[in-house]
Amino acid sequence: MGLQIFSTFQHSHYLELAISELKEYKIEDIYAVPLDNRKLDSKMFDTMHAMDGTSLVDTALILAMMCGTVGVARGFVLDWGPVFWGLIGSASGFAAGFAFDVIKTAIKRKKIKTGKTRLGEIIIIVQCKNEQAELVEQTLWRNMALGVAVTSMQSLERNQAVLADKN
Amino acid sequence: MNNFRNKYRNRYYQANFTPFGTIQLHQRNPHIVALWSVAFPGFGHFLIHKFITGFALFFWEFYINQVTHLNTAMMYSFNGDIAKAKEILDERYIYLYIPVYLFAIWDSYRTAVDENMIHLLAKRENAKFTTFSINPFGMNFISKKKPLVAFAWSLAFPSLGQMYIHRIIGALLLLIMTIVVILNSDLVEGIHYCMLGDFGRAREVVDEQWSLYFPSIYFYGIYDAYSNTVELGKLFSWEQADFLKRHHQPQNFVLHKGEKI
Numbered sequence: 001m002g003l004q005i006f007s008t009f010q011h012s013h014y015l016e017l018a019i020s021e022l023k024e025y026k027i028e029d030i031y032a033v034p035l036d037n038r039k040l041d042s043k044m045f046d047t048m049h050a051m052d053g054t055s056l057v058d059t060a061l062i063l064a065m066m067c068g069t070v071g072v073a074r075g076f077v078l079d080w081g082p083v084f085w086g087l088i089g090s091a092s093g094f095a096a097g098f099a100f101d102v103i104k105t106a107i108k109r110k111k112i113k114t115g116k117t118r119l120g121e122i123i124i125i126v127q128c129k130n131e132q133a134e135l136v137e138q139t140l141w142r143n144m145a146l147g148v149a150v151t152s153m154q155s156l157e158r159n160q161a162v163l164a165d166k167n
Numbered sequence: 168m169n170n171f172r173n174k175y176r177n178r179y180y181q182a183n184f185t186p187f188g189t190i191q192l193h194q195r196n197p198h199i200v201a202l203w204s205v206a207f208p209g210f211g212h213f214l215i216h217k218f219i220t221g222f223a224l225f226f227w228e229f230y231i232n233q234v235t236h237l238n239t240a241m242m243y244s245f246n247g248d249i250a251k252a253k254e255i256l257d258e259r260y261i262y263l264y265i266p267v268y269l270f271a272i273w274d275s276y277r278t279a280v281d282e283n284m285i286h287l288l289a290k291r292e293n294a295k296f297t298t299f300s301i302n303p304f305g306m307n308f309i310s311k312k313k314p315l316v317a318f319a320w321s322l323a324f325p326s327l328g329q330m331y332i333h334r335i336i337g338a339l340l341l342l343i344m345t346i347v348v349i350l351n352s353d354l355v356e357g358i359h360y361c362m363l364g365d366f367g368r369a370r371e372v373v374d375e376q377w378s379l380y381f382p383s384i385y386f387y388g389i390y391d392a393y394s395n396t397v398e399l400g401k402l403f404s405w406e407q408a409d410f411l412k413r414h415h416q417p418q419n420f421v422l423h424k425g426e427k428i
Contacts, residue, residue, distance in 0.1 A: 003428070011404035062203075065383050072242075073244075073375075073379065074245055074246060080366050082370060086378075151425045151427050154425035155423045156421075
């Protein structure tokens with residue numbers, strides 16, 4: 001009797017490596033379900049695995065550029081010179097823009113209360129024979145699966161038993 | 168060599184990966200694009216991948232700025248020394264500046280709006296696009312990169328963030344510009360004297376005409392690298408999900424209930 005192994009992944013090359021490796025072992029019964037992403041994430045900063053398109057540096061960098069240019073120019077007259085005034089101008093411009101975006105985003109997020117950070121992005125279901133379970137499980141773990149669950153196919157056994165009874 | 172051959176040509180594509188760079192359509196705020204054109208004509212166009220227009224505008228602004236001493240005039244104006252600003256500006260060229268400057272802002276805004284629409288159409292059409300290419304000049308493929316890493320490399324030196332995400336043409340321009348501006352403005356020497364606490368000396372060695380280019384180039388480099396890395400990550404996830412749906416959802420796969428072992 002076979003097993004069905006459920007696992008969750010994030011989008012990465014590892015996922016495709018896992019699938020191709022399983023196919024090398026002649027395990028072909030693989031079903032993938034990519035999940036839709038939550039529209040608004042509670043995380044403020046973009047990471048490799050969670051990007052929500054809310055940028056906190058758009059306004060900040062524009063202001064840093066503007067204040068930096070003015071700072072350099074002012075520095076030719078002020079005491080500390082153009083380099084330091086340019087840096088001060090840029091830093092304060094960046095800080096002001098960043099604070100503006102953070103506050104703006106915080107207000108926006110308050111309206112849409114969200115839970116914890118996103119984890120699984122794809123569900124992969126692999127069907128295999130009992131003796132292959134260990135191999136499949138290890139392959140999934142090695143390729144950065146977030147979670148793996150091995151389940152027996154009891155409903156299939158029951159269906160077959162019912163069919164046998166009828167005959 | 169491409170890993171993808173299109174039997175029926177599609178109308179729009181979301182992206183293209185070639186050894187000369189990664190080009191990707193994505194939603195942008197046209198106001199931000201226009202503001203980068205305000206910072207430096209050409210930057211708005213680089214953001215929206217209109218590299219040739221961007222080059223033309225960039226070098227034009229650079230040339231006019233040099234011959235009219237616009238940066239120096241800006242420095243005097245910000246310091247309230249209007250008389251000196253009037254004196255240094257070259258009236259033979261300065262009128263040429265205005266129309267092209269405004270065109271750069273207007274055109275980058277307009278193109279960004281257009282590209283947003285095209286991106287929407289391309290996304291709805293959902294055409295497959297080249298995600299891997301290889302030729303004698305090198306190779307390029309779709310992969311996920313970390314936005315903060317791109318940010319940090321750009322912070323260290325403009326153009327490194329672009330190299331990280333394989334935006335080669337933008338990276339090349341930024342690299343050349345940064346070196347030319349840094350060398351001509353003696354910024355490094357200025358930093359050296361500032362570290363030593365000799366601010367008067369620093370002010371003497373730093374060239375005002377050249378050093379005023381630096382903030383726009385530096386912050387544009389960070390913004391371009393960061394925002395494109397974020398969008399590249401989104402594209403990667405979207406493309407992989409699409410691939411899985413096309414190739415790994417067999418009709419005969421049946422789900423069975425059972426205890427977890």
